[in-house]
Amino acid sequence: MTEEKQNPDQKFLLFLGCAIPYRETSYEISTRKVLQGLGIELVEMPEYNCCGLPLDPVNHEMMLLLAARNLCLAEKEKLNVIALCPGCAGTLRKVNKKLKENKELREKINEQLKKTGLEFRGTIEVKHLLQMLAEDVTLEKIKAAITKPLSSFRVAEHSGCHVTRPAGEIGFDNSEDPEVFKSLIEATGSRYVEYTDKTACCGAPIAGVDDRIPLALSREKLANIKEMGGELLVTVCPFCHMMFDTNQPRIERIFNEDFKIPVLHYPQLLGLAMGFSEEELALNELRVSPSKITSKIS
Amino acid sequence: MPQKNVKDIEKEDVLKGPIRAGEIDFGFRKEIAASPGGEKLRHCYQCGTCTSDCPIARFSDSYRPREIIRMAQLGLKKRVLSSNTLWLCAACYTCTDRCPQDVEVASVIRILRNLAVKGKLIPSPFKELGKNIVETGTAYRIPELRLKKRAKTGLPPLPKSNIKAIEKLAEATGFSQMIKQSD
Numbered sequence: 001m002t003e004e005k006q007n008p009d010q011k012f013l014l015f016l017g018c019a020i021p022y023r024e025t026s027y028e029i030s031t032r033k034v035l036q037g038l039g040i041e042l043v044e045m046p047e048y049n050c051c052g053l054p055l056d057p058v059n060h061e062m063m064l065l066l067a068a069r070n071l072c073l074a075e076k077e078k079l080n081v082i083a084l085c086p087g088c089a090g091t092l093r094k095v096n097k098k099l100k101e102n103k104e105l106r107e108k109i110n111e112q113l114k115k116t117g118l119e120f121r122g123t124i125e126v127k128h129l130l131q132m133l134a135e136d137v138t139l140e141k142i143k144a145a146i147t148k149p150l151s152s153f154r155v156a157e158h159s160g161c162h163v164t165r166p167a168g169e170i171g172f173d174n175s176e177d178p179e180v181f182k183s184l185i186e187a188t189g190s191r192y193v194e195y196t197d198k199t200a201c202c203g204a205p206i207a208g209v210d211d212r213i214p215l216a217l218s219r220e221k222l223a224n225i226k227e228m229g230g231e232l233l234v235t236v237c238p239f240c241h242m243m244f245d246t247n248q249p250r251i252e253r254i255f256n257e258d259f260k261i262p263v264l265h266y267p268q269l270l271g272l273a274m275g276f277s278e279e280e281l282a283l284n285e286l287r288v289s290p291s292k293i294t295s296k297i298s
Numbered sequence: 299m300p301q302k303n304v305k306d307i308e309k310e311d312v313l314k315g316p317i318r319a320g321e322i323d324f325g326f327r328k329e330i331a332a333s334p335g336g337e338k339l340r341h342c343y344q345c346g347t348c349t350s351d352c353p354i355a356r357f358s359d360s361y362r363p364r365e366i367i368r369m370a371q372l373g374l375k376k377r378v379l380s381s382n383t384l385w386l387c388a389a390c391y392t393c394t395d396r397c398p399q400d401v402e403v404a405s406v407i408r409i410l411r412n413l414a415v416k417g418k419l420i421p422s423p424f425k426e427l428g429k430n431i432v433e434t435g436t437a438y439r440i441p442e443l444r445l446k447k448r449a450k451t452g453l454p455p456l457p458k459s460n461i462k463a464i465e466k467l468a469e470a471t472g473f474s475q476m477i478k479q480s481d
């Protein structure tokens with residue numbers, strides 16, 4: 001398929017997905033602020049639906065069609081897509097790749113999509129926010145936008161599985177030894193904290209089936225971060241954020257431990273370093289109070 | 299079907315016990331290999347990397363991806379498809395990335411789940427998500443209050459989904475049937 005260059009300027013369709021407007025608007029608010037500050041224009045994605053991922057376990061074809069429908073809508077807008085949720089980004093990115101490469105599958109899916117007046121042509125790209133920041137905004141531009149370097153913060157990352165896995169289909173960064181998130185955190189002036197099993201899953205996808213395992217997994221990660229002196233955790237996934245922030249008081253109670261590790265969406269961290277106020281970045285919506293961190297900002 | 303009660307899943311023993319010749323389905327391997335992502339099932343040589351690197355297996359007494367793969371290879375269709383442990387995979391793709399034989403372990407588990415619910419009730423967490431998607435376009439019903447709050451905080455209104463189009467796709471895949479049946 002021919003690759004049309006359709007992003008001459010820094011303009012993207014924003015795929016919001018379901019979990020962010022439902023529970024994690026602080027991620028959306030801070031992302032919009034920061035991207036505006038970096039000169040990125042966001043266009044709302046008309047008529048979008050769920051990326052399809054939640055239904056993959058029960059009906060793979062339905063997942064493919066829901067994803068493909070979103071891709072067709074983006075093609076109509078002639079814009080590349082960014083998604084803030086790694087589940088959405090990974091799903092749309094994988095399906096986009098599969099449909100571009102596999103003619104047989106493309107024809108099968110298009111046969112169904114025809115019933116809704118759409119056709120997949122393969123003319124756009126999909127990226128997760130992290131990938132877009134690194135590749136389209138670039139580190140240099142981000143560093144140039146920093147007005148308040150957060151040099152006293154010791155920050156750990158949890159990127160969420162689908163930003164890099166499965167490596168063969170996502171094709172971004174190195175899933176075993178990722179570097180992009182680290183460089184984006186360091187760009188804010190923060191000190192980056194390594195910890196054991198940082199690429200491990202938080203377990204969120206099975207919370208609806210059994211929440212004991214996700215809670216134990218997240219507890220272990222918080223304990224590993226604490227052991228390495230991490231004061232702050234940053235995420236780029238609404239589900240991971242719910243596991244570490246919303247559920248942190250519960251984890252502390254169940255395991256009788258004390259963490260009090262604030263969990264920021266990466267755009268909140270970046271936004272603070274760019275000089276935006278706590279209010280502009282919706283820091284008040286966090287469950288674990290970030291005041292011990294924000295009080296350090298002069 | 300999975301309950302929110304992990305003790306039941308942990309006690310589960312449908313995967314255990316001696317194998318009887320009569321329960322082997324010799325076509326099962328082919329069925330899996332014919333689905334996208336299941337092609338390499340036969341290549342598994344039981345090294346155990348998937349299980350030892352699986353975050354869920356570390357905290358579960360019953361969930362073992364290597365075991366599920368082996369039973370699928372052997373054709374123990376009924377056992378595998380009726381096992382509740384299937385629903386514990388978090389689809390983190392660690393196993394898929396690390397399998398030395400390029401078995402797409404997470405995709406095989408997805409294929410098994412799809413087969414397990416074929417023509418049956420879907421587990422309640424998925425039924426709810428599915429109904430929400432077909433009826434509203436999104437996996438969660440976003441409360442009116444949230445929408446009002448969006449406007450107040452200056453966020454643009456959420457785009458409305460095209461429910462008619464989604465319904466058509468759900469009909470075409472038999473998905474609407476799957477959520478109706480489980481009512």
Ligand code: SF4
Pocket residue numbers: 341342343344345346347348349363364367396397398399400401403
């Ligand atoms: S890692 Fe691959 S080869 Fe090893 S047991 Fe798992 S599926 Fe089989």
Ligand code: SF4
Pocket residue numbers: 348351352353354355363386387388389390391392393394403404407
């Ligand atoms: S994808 Fe599933 S089986 Fe594989 S490592 Fe993750 S949780 Fe375990």
